[in-house]
Amino acid sequence: MDDINNMWCFACGPQNPIGLKLKFREEGDTYISTFIAGPEHQGYDGIMHGGLVSTLLDEIMARYVYAKGLTAVTAKLEVRYRQPTPIGQELRISGWITSQRGKMYELAGKIALPDGTVTAEGKAMVAIKGDE
Numbered sequence: 001m002d003d004i005n006n007m008w009c010f011a012c013g014p015q016n017p018i019g020l021k022l023k024f025r026e027e028g029d030t031y032i033s034t035f036i037a038g039p040e041h042q043g044y045d046g047i048m049h050g051g052l053v054s055t056l057l058d059e060i061m062a063r064y065v066y067a068k069g070l071t072a073v074t075a076k077l078e079v080r081y082r083q084p085t086p087i088g089q090e091l092r093i094s095g096w097i098t099s100q101r102g103k104m105y106e107l108a109g110k111i112a113l114p115d116g117t118v119t120a121e122g123k124a125m126v127a128i129k130g131d132e
């Protein structure tokens with residue numbers, strides 16, 4: 001899982017022409033990204049497709065562990081869709097580590113609208129591959 005191949009990650013790869021091209025920053029112990037969904041990302045009219053909402057949450061959580069220099073894969077993902085996630089508004093995606101035991105990290109994440117409304121929440125178990 002080297003960085004050259006990861007340039008094609010659907011969520012974060014800058015070379016993937018149909019990818020989401022997410023960028024990230026750390027604020028304290030929280031990993032942050034933003035995204036504005038377009039019509040190509042919708043399911044029902046005006047509403048982001050739920051599978052892509054879960055992709056945002058999956059990415060923010062798993063990639064936070066990856067960003068620490070570890071080869072991280074999502075072992076389990078749970079999403080609570082609280083409200084429809086609209087297209088055309090800036091989404092703030094955040095993730096943070098809630099616990100770690102051995103090779104397994106547990107994280108939580110959420111997606112919020114500019115007014116602070118949380119549209120989706122996630123929980124993930126992220127496993128470290130190999131001997132890292």
Ligand SMILES: CCCCCCCC(=O)SCCNC(=O)CCNC(=O)[C@H](O)C(C)(C)COP(=O)(O)OP(=O)(O)OC[C@H]1O[C@@H](n2cnc3c(N)ncnc32)[C@H](O)[C@@H]1OP(=O)(O)O
Pocket residue numbers: 006009012058059062063066072073074075076104125127128129
């Ligand atoms: C560029 C950066 C991009 C980063 C973002 C990418 C995010 C992703 O989408 S990653 C892709 C999706 N995920 C995957 O493909 C992962 C596929 N699965 C795997 O590789 C493996 O199953 C893996 C690594 C998670 C676990 O395998 P392995 O280390 O052999 O552990 P395994 O023997 O199955 O389990 C050991 C113990 O860990 C725990 N465990 C493992 N998986 C889980 C799980 N899903 N839920 C709960 N517990 C688990 C259990 O305690 C388990 O013991 P038991 O089987 O007795 O219950």
